[in-house]
Amino acid sequence: xxxSMETTSPPILPSDVDAASxxxxxxxxxxxxxxxxxxxxxxxxxVNLSLRARLxxxxxxAAMWKHLTEKFVQANGAQEYQLIAQTQSASQGEKSIHxxxxx
Numbered sequence: 001x002x003x004s005m006e007t008t009s010p011p012i013l014p015s016d017v018d019a020a021s022x023x024x025x026x027x028x029x030x031x032x033x034x035x036x037x038x039x040x041x042x043x044x045x046x047v048n049l050s051l052r053a054r055l056x057x058x059x060x061x062a063a064m065w066k067h068l069t070e071k072f073v074q075a076n077g078a079q080e081y082q083l084i085a086q087t088q089s090a091s092q093g094e095k096s097i098h099x100x101x102x103x
Contacts, residue, residue, distance in 0.1 A: 008062030010036075036060045043068070 011028040014021075039061035044052050047068070058064040090096070 008060060010060070040064060 010032045011025060013025045017025065040059075043061060043064050044055055047055065055064050055067070058067055088096075
């Protein structure tokens with residue numbers, strides 16, 4: 001049987017497996033790797049060029065995401081207020097963002 005401690009890490013192969021289980025493991029690991037590469041690629045292509053080189057050293061994608069959240073997420077009221085104010089004053093043409101999206 002193929003197991004995984006969490007979806008952010010590749011599947012783990014128990015030591016006592018038969019050939020069928022080994023084959024399932026190989027498929028599961030290949031699938032996980034493809035998905036992880038896709039997420040990593042998306043993250044890297046979504047960030048500023050100056051961050052890309054630093055992110056390439058993180059594997060899997062979860063480690064990349066963790067690094068970004070530790071570096072950039074700030075939980076403070078002042079920043080939240082600023083973001084709310086910026087969102088409320090943003091516009092698309094002559095319409096507010098709220099009107100543009102919901103009307």
